[in-house]
Amino acid sequence: MxxxxxxxxxxxxxMQKSYIDYAMSVIIARALPDVRDGxxxxxxxxxxxxxxxxxxxxRPFRKSARIVGDTMGKYHPHGDSSIYEALVVMTQEFKKGMPLVDGHGNFGNIEGDGAAAMRYTEARLQKITQEAFLADLDKDVVDFIPNFDETEKEPSVLPVKIPNLLVNGSEGIAxxxxxxxxxxxxxxxxxxxRAYMKDENITVRELMKYVKGPDFPTGGIVINKDELLEIYETGAGKIKVRGKIEVEKSKGGKTNLVITxxxxxxxxxxxxxFLSDVASLAETxxxxDIVDISNQSSKEGIRIVIELRKDADVENFTNMLYKKTRLEDTFGVNMLAIADGxxxxxxxxxIIKFSVDFQFEVAKRKYETLLQKELERKEIQEGLIKACNVIDLIIEILRGSKDRAMAKACLIEGVVDGIKFRSKESKIMAAQLMFSEKQADAILDMRLYRLIGLEIEALISQHEETMANIYRYExxxxxRDSMAQVIMNELDAIKKEYGRPRRTVVENSAEAVYEEKKLEEMEVMCLMDRFGYLKTIDIPTYERNKEAADAENRFVFPCKNIGRICIFTNKGQLHTIKVPDLxxxxxxxxGVPVDNVSNYNSQKEEIILVTSQSRLNLYRIIFSTKLSMLKIVDGGEFDVTKRTVAATKLLDGDEVVSTEIFDGQKSIVLQTTGGFFLRFPVEEIPEKKKGAVGVRGxxxxxxxxxxxxxYTLGTGENAVEYKNKKVELNKLKMGKRDTKGVKIRL
Structure with a gap:
């Protein structure tokens, strides 16, 4: 080599160059819309x-699979799923302000059900798409570029007549x-x-007299009207939107809240x-106030009914829905698009400026193309009119010529050589003919019926119409004023046919204030079963079922119904849960799975101890790890409000084996996987901070x-089973911390 x-x-x-090339390809050719056609x-x-x-x-609907396959084969070699998903979204009137495709079949619904496979659904263009997006493509209004394999041509942009980027919006991740x-x-x-076209110095504030704010196809209420000006000036911000709630009275004096x-x-x-969140509010x-909740939505629209008790505070409950569920949500605005490449x-x-500039460019190219066609038509019409005036001479030329070329030469340049004429006058007149090449071709192709008097009158009328068109196009x-008026007339026609009333209300609303009813403080029992499900019951219930509760649950302890419980894991983490959430x-x-109400992950960690935070405050905690690191920590250090904190520091490869509340234990016994037992006094374990590793035990x-x-209390029998052998802990020889211990002989 x-x-x-x-x-x-x-x-x-x-790598840097390749990644930048890839990123730009995704940005320009995949994920972001063009500001001109949106x-x-x-x-x-x-x-x-x-x-x-x-x-x-x-025209009749056609199979979506045909559209997807043809698009993928000719223009978009990126997989059928991306094409079909784009097609589906363009049919969904609940996602688009103005659907561009007319779908026939199951194209999904507002509740998140997906569309049927492309082999089952059918589609065709909407009327507005045909008239406002794809019209005039035959008039050279946009540039056509080669497709991916240079076997076809595709438009670099569609000649869209409206600011589609605003009308339909867009979402994409590049x-x-x-x-x-x-x-x-x-x-x-x-x-x-139209207002911008009349005054290009118009401000965003003045434009917002026309564009009040977003108009979501699902309706709703935008509640931060005063913040919209900054959002529309900068192109970024957050729009707060709420669902619409109607209050209905039902039988028995109950109140129904209906979300429409x-x-x-x-x-x-x-x-x-949302439905599960509302149900959870009742469960926890x-x-x-909730008696029942049902989703009665249909093709007619959204209808979610929440039935309330007679004496329910409707306003407070409504505010709770706004605060605790996604009935009030945020739409993050980032109006990013491809502009000038x-x-x-x-x-x-x-956005409006780019759209208007594009309209003028499209209109200029359109009318230049139309003017050129009218000028060509004018040339031919004048040639035919002139020919009709000397038709006898032209017939004489045609009869006397040997071939088409000889006759054409005579018509264009007056060449009379080789042509037989009846008289010298005809020959002299023929030599003076000066038709253009296009006019000569038109004369030679003219049919005899065009010599009928009415046909000649029609030809003159067409010529007058052509001259009027030429004058108009020029x-x-x-x-620019004339072109602007043409563009505005088209916009007016589109508005008249396709415009519809606003669906989203834009207003300033006060922030939802929800007063939680304070729980009456009481002592309850917290139960966690071996599957990690948590719940609380009152003390009398526990007393009646004490034997079953203790036998069926891994952790059973008292706590305050307004307090917190603490979960210690083998990874040295402490997860806290508010008791009212149980x-x-x-x-x-x-009960509720512990994973659902805390940051605990059952796939990555194991629970060592669960107890109440109030109990921790009264005691000290003994930590023991796999690598035999021990320490005692004051329980007050775990009085935290964060959902997750580090309960102890661990060495690499270490994990917590035991977390025990220190309550009168006399000695500790460590047992290893190799069968060694070491018993020594608990008082040899030093007290440390929770951030310390501890000492070797x-x-x-x-x-x-x-x-x-x-652990042993020092009195009574305390035996454990090790590999089918009974080991009495109190009879183990008392040793010292940081020694090897004794091996149990099997």
């Missing part, structure tokens, strides 16, 4: 392919950036566009999550580790 052909470079430089490449290619396949709004643009009302956006509109971010699984006794965060006015191209009820009621042999920890 020739070494001169090997290019040596830094690996980091190759479409991502996959959407643009899908719509163009449907246009090419003739799937017009007034590399290092993301876009999130809410949908808006078509009529309002068109009014704002949901926040836009709740689309999909958010509805089922956060509220006792690069990603840019745009404000309201900038006026549009020469005067279900309180009957002895046989099912036992010398371990190679590969040995502490497996179990026992």
């Amino acid at each position: 020739d070494d001169s052909r090997i290019i040596k470079t830094e690996y980091s430089e190759v 479409l991502k490449p996959v959407q643009r290619r899908t719509l163009y392919d449907m246009h090419e396949l003739g799937m017009r709004y007034d 590399v290092g950036m993301a876009t999130s643009i809410p949908p808006h009302n078509l009529s309002e956006v068109i009014d704002a566009t 509109q949901i926040p836009y971010p709740m689309i999909g699984q958010g509805i089922s999550k 006794k956060k509220t006792q 690069r990603p840019e965060t745009l404000g309201l006015k900038q 006026d549009i191209l020469d005067r 279900p309180f009820g009957k002895f046989r009621d099912k 036992m010398k371990l042999g190679d590969g040995d580790s502490v497996e179990a920890v026992y």
Whole structure:
């Protein structure tokens, strides 16, 4: 191999360049919409392919699989799922302010159910897509670029006549950036566009007289109207949106809260999550006002009914829904789009400006193309009119010519050589003919019926119409005001046919204030079974079922119903849970998994001890680890409010074996996996802070580790079983800390 052909470079430089190239490819060619047509490449290619396949709004539906396959084969080589998902979203009226595709079949629903497979569904273009997105593609209004394998041509952008980026919004995650643009009302956006065209110095505040705010297809109520100005000026911010609640009276004097509109971010699984959150409020006794909850939503719209007790405080309960569930949610705005070939965060006015500039560019190219066609038509019409005036001479030329070329030469240049004429006058007149090449071709192709008097009159009328069109097109191209009026007339027509009333209310609402009813402080019993399910019951219930409760549960201890419980794990973590978050009820009621109410992860750690925080405050805690590190910590150090803190410091490869409350134990017994037992007084264990590692309790042999920890009170029999052999702890020889201990002979 020739070494001169090997290019040596830094690996980091190759990776950096490759990653930047990949990132830009994702940003420009996949994830972000173009500010001009508001479409991502996959959407643009899908719509163009449907246009090419003739799937017009007034023609029969065609299989989605046909659209997906054709789009993937011709324009978008990125997998069928991304194309079909884009197609599905463009049909969903609950996601798009203005659906671009008319779907037939199961295209999913607002509750998060997915669309049927593409082989089952059918689609075609919506009328507005045909008229406002794909019209004039045959008039050279946009540039066409080669597709991925250069076998087809595709438009670099669609000639969209409205600011679609605002109307339909967009969501996408690129590399290092993301876009999130809410949908808006078509009529309002068109009014704002007209206002900008009349005064390019208009401010965002003035534009917002027309665009009140986002108009979500799910309706809802935007509650931070005063913050919208800054969001639309900067292109970024947070919009707070609430669902719409109606109060209905039901039989028996009960009150029904009916949710008829949901926040836009709740689309999909958010509805089922909301239902479970409301049910959880009742289960955890956060509220006792709920009698029943049902989802009665249908094709007619959202209808979630919450039945309340007679004496329920409706306003306070409504505020609780806003505070405790996703009935009040946030839509993060980041109006990022591709502008002039690069990603840019745009404000309201900038998006409208780019759209209007694009409209003028499209209109200029459209009317230049139309003018050129009319000029060609004018040339041919004038040639035919002139020919009709000397038709006898032209017939004489045609009859006297040997071939088409000879006749054409005579018509264009007056060449009469070789043509037989009836008279010298005809020859002299023929030599003076000066038709253009296009006019000559038109004359030679003209049919005899065109010589009928009415046909000649029609030709003259067409010529007058052509001249009027030429005058109109030249006026549009020469005067910006004329072109602006044409664009505004098109916008007015679109607004008149497709505009609809606003669905989202925009207002300033006070923050929801929810007063939690204070629990009456009482002592309860907390139970955790061996599967990690927690619950609380009252003391009398526990006393009646004491034997069963103690036998069936791993941890049983008293606590305050307004306090916290603490969970110590083998990873040295302390997880806390508010007791009010646990279900309180009957002895046989099912508890809640500890994973659901804390940061504890049953896949990664094991529970060593569960007790109440109030009990910890009264005692000290003894920690013992696998590597035989021991310490005593004051329980007050675990009086924390954080959900998770480090309960102790561990060496690499170490974990907690035992966490015990120090309550009168006299001696501690460490048992290793190798069968060594060491018993020594508890008083030899020093008191340390929770951030300390502790001291060594036992010398371990190679590969040995502490497996179990026992305690003795110094009196009475205290025996354990080790490998089927009974070991009496009180009879073990008392040793000293940090010694090897004795090995049990089997």
